[in-house]
Amino acid sequence: MDLNTYLKNLEILVNVDCGSNTPEGLQFVTNFFQKLYKDWIVEYHELNGINPVLVIKNRDVDNFDFLFIGHNDTVFPEGTAAQRPFKIEGDIATGPGVYDMKSGLLSMYEVAKEFKDSSLNICIIINTDEEISSLISRELITEMGKKTKYALVFEPARKNGNMVSERKGLIKYEITFNGKAAHAGIAPQNGINAIVEASHWVLEISKLQNLELGNSINVGIINGGFGVNTIPDKAIIKFEGRSHDINHFENIEKTLNRLKENPYVEGINVEIKEIGYRPPLVLNPLSKELLDKFEIVKKQLKIDSNWEKTGGGSDANFLGILGVGVLDGVGPVGGNSHEASEYLVISSIEKRIEMVKEVLKMFL
Template identity: 60%
Template sequence: MDMKKYLADLEKLVNIDCGSNVPEGVQEVTEFFKKELENDWLLKVYPQNDGKNPVLVAKNRDSEDIDLMFLGHNDTVFPKGTVPAWSYKLEGNIATGAGVYDMKSGVLSMIEVAKEFKDEDITIALVMNTDEEISSRYSRPVIEEVGKNAKYAMVFEPARKNGNAVIERKGLVKYKVEFFGKSSHAGNYPQEGINAILEASRWVTEISKLHNWDIKNSLNVGLIEGGSGVNIVPDYACIKFEGRSHQVEFFETIRKTMEELKANPLVEGIKVELEEIGYRPPLVLNDKSATLRDLFDESKAEMGIKYDWEVAGGCSDGNFLGVLGVGVVDAVGPVGGEAHSKNEYLDISTIEERIDLAKAVVRKMIDRKII
């Protein structure tokens, strides 16, 4: 492979402000990959979220039946203005910068792998979205539409800092709950007020009881707001929380708990509005995923690469595919660490190794007529 070009492309991409909520940035990255693929691939851009979060789908031939699907995302978690103060830097084997590890390197790697097999008698689909870091709220229908007819998928999210890949992931649900009360003077007319914060506090207490780490079910209230002064009965409050589990039943328990709380408020006259703002089903090992995992194990043993498989608490777009019966392996990109922080880094010495490993697996899949 042309490592010089790879690193030049990586620098260019990392130096684009392309957080999920930076439309001009994610559009620029999407255009970059369109130009990279337009001569040899069939391309379609889905203008999700009114064009603010486009999804690029590339296929090597015109078919709805997909033998192998590659997934990657072109957005980062970082806000607009991050890059000028924190641009790409390479020192020795360590590259740093916004999204260098999560996951510009992974997208470049998956394209490098896909190009190797574009002329084979299989159908390959590349899906690159720009809202993964906000739970793929807009791209999920596209991923599921392509994935419903897919046999296998590799998700090129980065490998763990210890080199491990991922075979299963927890599912996730996120909610926004708003409370509408009535303001009044807290000294003179407290009885006329309807305290939104009081009701929100009850919700925080009750739903937090669902957190049970003994069975690896987590629930975290991460944001809360409300009120405008200590002498005013607050007429508005809002909480945002997430639940994570390997069991879909946990998400149903959360929903039922919220319905009960809404139907039986502590504060008389309060109005409550619920909004699901993110969902990913659990990624659970199936027979096809096991087949793909075993091929990776066989290939890495032959190549002298050592790493293990992890069950992750974090989610990826692979979660959407597992529930469709697709065989999925995840985190097959290069090694690095400290994603979502200013300490994010990529070990460039692992780039070619992980690309070659993925290529070896695809070659086995073709030769053994798995695809």
């Protein structure tokens, strides 16, 4: 590979604002990769008009040996690229999305192009909504995953060089409580207090947390009311749960249904909306087979790297639940994703690309 070209392309990508809700930037980076893969079969999926998805194949077949996946979107607002554009200082590159995961997308291309004409059937997905739980692209990812044996997610490696074998699943909810407004002094008996009901739910939901088992609950947002002299007629809470055990999510759902059927405040109306979901990613037999091949190659290339279980989710979660052999974090090394101090270790780029190539050669 030509590292100079890689870094020039990385500069182009990093210097474009492409948060998950930035249509122009997302279109630019999508077009960039559409041109890069011009010699492949490229399917452009518009979906919601904001978050396009590319499905790229080396040949027109129904089933694939490998699925590669990565995302174009970042978490940063418009104007971030102008405030802190791509920069190289020594072995470190910085800029919004340089690590998570513009570099991983370019590494994915460097790997893929070597195997375009090989005996391996390869599918590539590049989406633009991963940072908002892949709400738009989830169905398409699942559809292609059902046709795939193995998958590699080119999210970046950890700052210590470790890759990811398992991820917690997560589920996000928005709960809306509709009560009835009334004057708190003159006619409090006529009101139905939405905040009281919401508060009861917060306490009951939070009881499901068990950190010893790795089951977390976080009610991160609560809104309601507009004055202490008025019974609040509306309240909203948003929360998430995370776990390696899918039973945690089933318990959350059962609890929400129980609370809705047995309200604490008489007359309240409750709306439950799921706003994000990723099933747990666990190490299945095919994943273990793939991991063992990585272990062989790591020793050959003298790469110091272990495997981690992490609480964060990625598009790998959608694939593992299907029985696909999937590993994550096979991109280059860096750190501080989602932060202004996000960075990429340039010297890790070629080594990690070589590692993935050598693993794929073992399947030829």
